[in-house]
Amino acid sequence: MKKVDKLILGSFWGPFFLTLAVVIFIFLMRLLMFYIDDFVSKDLDLATFVRLLFYFALLTIPTALPLAVLLSSLMTFGNLGEFFELTALKSAGISLTRAMRPLLIVAIGISIFSFWFNNSVSPWANLKGYSLLYDIKTAKAALNLKEGIFYNDLPGYSIKVDHKIKGAKESQNGDLLKGLVIYKHPMSGLESGNREIILADSGRMYTDKDRTYLVFELFNGNDYQEYSDNSTVSYASGGSLVRGGQFMRNGFKDYRLVISLESFGIKRTDENQFEYHEYMKNLKELSDLTDSLRKDYTSTSLNVASTSRQYYSYQFKSDGTVHKKKVMDGKWVDSLLRKYQIARPELAQLALNSAQNILSYATSNVTYLTEKEKNVWKYQLESHHKFTQSISIFVMFLIGASMGAIIKKGGFGVPVLIAIVFFIFLYVLTIAGDKYAKDGLLWVPLGAWMANIVLFPIGLLLMQRARHDSRLFDKDVYVIAWERLKRKWEAFRNRQTVAVSN
Numbered sequence: 001m002k003k004v005d006k007l008i009l010g011s012f013w014g015p016f017f018l019t020l021a022v023v024i025f026i027f028l029m030r031l032l033m034f035y036i037d038d039f040v041s042k043d044l045d046l047a048t049f050v051r052l053l054f055y056f057a058l059l060t061i062p063t064a065l066p067l068a069v070l071l072s073s074l075m076t077f078g079n080l081g082e083f084f085e086l087t088a089l090k091s092a093g094i095s096l097t098r099a100m101r102p103l104l105i106v107a108i109g110i111s112i113f114s115f116w117f118n119n120s121v122s123p124w125a126n127l128k129g130y131s132l133l134y135d136i137k138t139a140k141a142a143l144n145l146k147e148g149i150f151y152n153d154l155p156g157y158s159i160k161v162d163h164k165i166k167g168a169k170e171s172q173n174g175d176l177l178k179g180l181v182i183y184k185h186p187m188s189g190l191e192s193g194n195r196e197i198i199l200a201d202s203g204r205m206y207t208d209k210d211r212t213y214l215v216f217e218l219f220n221g222n223d224y225q226e227y228s229d230n231s232t233v234s235y236a237s238g239g240s241l242v243r244g245g246q247f248m249r250n251g252f253k254d255y256r257l258v259i260s261l262e263s264f265g266i267k268r269t270d271e272n273q274f275e276y277h278e279y280m281k282n283l284k285e286l287s288d289l290t291d292s293l294r295k296d297y298t299s300t301s302l303n304v305a306s307t308s309r310q311y312y313s314y315q316f317k318s319d320g321t322v323h324k325k326k327v328m329d330g331k332w333v334d335s336l337l338r339k340y341q342i343a344r345p346e347l348a349q350l351a352l353n354s355a356q357n358i359l360s361y362a363t364s365n366v367t368y369l370t371e372k373e374k375n376v377w378k379y380q381l382e383s384h385h386k387f388t389q390s391i392s393i394f395v396m397f398l399i400g401a402s403m404g405a406i407i408k409k410g411g412f413g414v415p416v417l418i419a420i421v422f423f424i425f426l427y428v429l430t431i432a433g434d435k436y437a438k439d440g441l442l443w444v445p446l447g448a449w450m451a452n453i454v455l456f457p458i459g460l461l462l463m464q465r466a467r468h469d470s471r472l473f474d475k476d477v478y479v480i481a482w483e484r485l486k487r488k489w490e491a492f493r494n495r496q497t498v499a500v501s502n
Contacts, residue, residue, distance in 0.1 A: 016072035023064035055129030071419040073400035081408030107397035115390040158183040278382040384448030398459030405466040
């Protein structure tokens with residue numbers, strides 16, 4: 001490797017990894033802000049949270065790579081131009097394309113890596129990340145009793161506390177609770193309503209070491225129960241039992257209520273439930289699914305005509321063929337229909353019902369075929385994106401390297417602004433193309449490749465300008481052009497004035 005190649009590559013890798021890390025961080029912050037309500041009060045452990053961030057960090061890499069290549073290549077050649085190193089290279093006989101060659105090879109290598117990542121790692125990360133996110137979203141919030149409000153997230157219980165005193169001396173373990181009301185609801189059977197209620201003057205609440213059970217240690221209270229039969233109930237020693245009819249009261253000085261926390265925390269669902277999504281598939285699986293959906297769409301559309309015959313009434317001949325009678329349109333048809341409607345109203349109702357059945361059948365088939373076709377478009381679009389995201393890295397390199405050689409500005413000032421503008425342009429074109437392709441307004445390959453089709457000629461144009469040392473972004477060029485235009489306009493007006501005077 002020659003020294004010039006080492007110089008250019010050394011200037012490239014620093015901004016590349018820095019930009020990649022910053023973009024991944026921004027996308028992760030966006031994820032946290034978007035799902036912040038689902039994370040709050042879920043009592044997530046650090047390992048679960050780190051796994052979620054790891055999966056979504058992997059998912060942002062294909063999106064971050066084009067911007068990282070764009071900004072780093074722009075800064076590399078901008079710095080070379082700002083410190084006249086690019087001019088020195090050209091004076092030594094090294095052309096701009098030769099100076100770009102090492103980064104061109106790197107961009108091609110990153111594009112290949114991006115394709116492999118999109119096809120192999122991204123489906124796995126999508127499956128793991130979104131299944132874990134679903135489990136977090138569906139998990140119950142951590143136990144949080146509020147004063148004067150019934151808490152109903154514990155299955156089979158409704159709990160109200162009048163006052164909570166944190167760090168009270170009377171409570172050696174957990175917060176001291178004043179004025180507890182605990183309703184026990186029947187979990188199964190034919191019973192309904194509140195059959196048992198516990199009232200306590202005070203108590204404390206805590207969990208065991210494994211956070212498997214929630215313990216309420218209650219002091220000075222009563223347990224009221226209602227029974228529909230004469231079944232016998234046993235109580236802990238020390239309680240006084242009063243029975244009046246079908247109601248029972250158990251007074252206590254110290255009572256422990258143990259409740260399972262099995263319903264809390266994260267429960268992992270079967271990941272196979274998420275595998276149907278196109279983002280969870282690699283290129284081969286997408287191709288197989290697209291082919292099967294196309295065959296299903298074709299067979300269903302061909303069977304519509306044959307299955308719709310059951311909604312029609314035919315008059316058959318003796319040989320089994322359908323009797324066809326030529327009917328001429330005219331006013332007599334309407335009069336004949338009115339006559340049948342008056343004389344035989346059941347025939348008119350039968351015709352109306354048949355027409356409604358045919359309309360319902362046709363509408364349901366149109367809806368089904370439309371959704372099936374949209375699924376085909378979605379899988380096709382994702383198949384193309386395996387390639388478009390890789391090619392966009394090469395396109396962004398062309399634009400970034402050419403722009404850096406033209407503007408001759410390094411650092412994080414002007415290059416960052418220009419890179420963000422082009423990246424937003426790429427992102428908007430990609431979103432628009434995807435939307436039009438999914439809605440059937442554009443041919444799927446055209447919608448998938450729209451961003452690259454628009455930006456690739458721009459990259460080639462900028463490359464051509466950079467090779468000829470274009471002063472495309474120099475202010476004085478446009479000032480001189482404006483002055484020339486003004487002089488031409490004044491000369492034209494003077495000629496018009498002379499012509500009118502003559």
